[in-house]
Amino acid sequence: xxxxxxxxxxxxxxxxxxxxxxxxxxxxxxxxxxxxxxxxxxxxxxxxxxxxxxxxxxxxxxxxxxxxxxxxxxxxxxxxxxxxxxxxxxxxxxxxxxxxxxxxxxxxxxxxxxx
Amino acid sequence: xxxxxxxxxxxxxxxxxxxxxxxxxxxxxxxxxxxxxxxxxxxxxxxxxxxxxxxxxxxxxxxxxxxxxxxxxxxxxxxxxxxxxxxxxxxxxxxxxxxxxxxxxxxxxxxx
Numbered sequence: 001x002x003x004x005x006x007x008x009x010x011x012x013x014x015x016x017x018x019x020x021x022x023x024x025x026x027x028x029x030x031x032x033x034x035x036x037x038x039x040x041x042x043x044x045x046x047x048x049x050x051x052x053x054x055x056x057x058x059x060x061x062x063x064x065x066x067x068x069x070x071x072x073x074x075x076x077x078x079x080x081x082x083x084x085x086x087x088x089x090x091x092x093x094x095x096x097x098x099x100x101x102x103x104x105x106x107x108x109x110x111x112x113x114x115x
Numbered sequence: 116x117x118x119x120x121x122x123x124x125x126x127x128x129x130x131x132x133x134x135x136x137x138x139x140x141x142x143x144x145x146x147x148x149x150x151x152x153x154x155x156x157x158x159x160x161x162x163x164x165x166x167x168x169x170x171x172x173x174x175x176x177x178x179x180x181x182x183x184x185x186x187x188x189x190x191x192x193x194x195x196x197x198x199x200x201x202x203x204x205x206x207x208x209x210x211x212x213x214x215x216x217x218x219x220x221x222x223x224x225x226x227x
Contacts, residue, residue: 009155032214043119043205043218044158051214090157094214102148102173103216107157 002027002093006106014114019063019078021109023091026072032094033074034103035065039087047089050074061085086113118142119219121206127225128196136191136222138206146209147189148216149173149181151202158205164189196226 007022025031032051036044048059055067061084065076074091091106122137140147145166150158150173160173164183178200180192189208193200203223207216 034215036218041221043220044207045218046215049215102160102163103214105157107155 002031002104004091004093004104004106006089006091006109008109009107010110010112012112012114013081015083016080019076019081019085019111021076021089021091021111023065023074023076023106024072025074025091025093027093033065033067034092034094035059035063035074035076036090036092036105037061037087038090038108044090047076081111081113083113083115086111119206119208119217121204121219121222123222124220125223125225127227128193130197130226131195134193134196134224136193136204136206136224138189138191138219139187140189140206140208140217140219141187142208142210142217143186144208144210144217145186147183148207148209149179149189149191150205150207151175151200152205152221153202161191161204196224198226200224201226 003026005024034049035047037047038044048057050057050067058064063078088108090108092103119140148163149161152158159175161179162181164170167186203221205221206219209216
């Protein structure tokens, strides 16, 4: 079985500061891991994904995440926050449910950017 | 532009009424999914379909039904809506790479 935990339902950083959104996963098999972003009143958009290749994954809009098996973590970072980064971010792990694959989502972290 | 469309964008519905949320994709993806999003709970899977003609139950299927008559369409029906079904509903699809899902813009449903 798979599960994912996002630490912190709300994170606030200043514009230009480092963004760090935490995600820990649990998986009985090698996982695929994802970060999705949701802007207000929109659907989810894939930010980046880990599929067992490089452990450091680069995504869109300057975000990246590092897969650390020893820590069962997949934290999302961005060196310098921009106002446009304000959104809800979801970490997710893939798993199998009956005969279909599905993604198990964390409860989300809302990122606010202070001017 | 290829993608997923959902209709309606939003709806206010009286309790006890029947409602169908529509979802159409033009990416020829085999698998489709319905999620509901509630504050603090993330996304929860309602129903899924591996391919046209097959459907399965997710983690919160009660009060909902789906059908998959063809590849492109995956409607979600609330036979008799209740206030606890007030939520934002997202349809998603995935293709050959089952691990990546593409999402529609969502339907905001309010049941009074």
